[in-house]
Amino acid sequence: MLHRMLRDHVVMREKADALLALLDCAKMPDGLLLADRRWQLSSHIMQHLAFEDRHLYAKLLRDERPHVREIGRKYQAELAELFTAYSQHARFWTPARVANDWNGFRTASRKMTLGMFARIDREEAELYPLAADAAIDISSNVAPTTNWAREAFAIKDAIIQGAGQATA
Template structure:
């Protein structure tokens, strides 16, 4: 079962991981935990985005009262996953070590985009979860559904 609390907790974890990564890139050189931190952030983000894309957005798009805001979010912010994939592909560990300042700059930009999306979803999108009645997700490959809000 997927609900707003679950999605918000994932946002909290993403924020914490982003903060750790930003501390890491402020160091003089890469730390020993950089690779595992990057892997964890990537994993949590990709799983979270998949939940939104395959469960949350189809549900919100199916409801007349949430369709407009969900469509706007999907159009304006739907490219974060792709941008993150480009970022990670552009920065293999050998390039990170060779251009630590460049990696720091790219990371700060990527984490800023992630934080903007999280803030907007928490403020403008996630409250809409409570407005929409349960709907079977249109994505047939998932067994997940969204639980009604606890609010």
């Protein structure tokens, strides 16, 4: 399961790099292309978070060792804050707002993406080795703590609706 999570991180980095390439454009690219890149990244993030929630965080929080539970709580709380910020970012930056403030969107999106890269790096350096070293059985899943599907649809609606009409 850790292999799957690491592979997900590789894919998220690739999708984020594809978005960053569009953000490097001085002029807003085609609205549909931009919306597609945003949704491809967001969709993969949602799938990964749902998987990680069921297979890793829930297990860490139920571990009998207090230090493992504490690390799980810390990482899960941080993730909740980061995801709230990401969700607000995605919902705020509708295609119309992106078209009206391309430079503002570029700046905010780069910051959000670089924060995601930092979080992925920390998980790989600290959290995943803890799960392996502490012999956490992440091969099975438990009930998720968040309704990721509901969040995904709300983000998709904000990113996609009107993307074909939005131009800078």
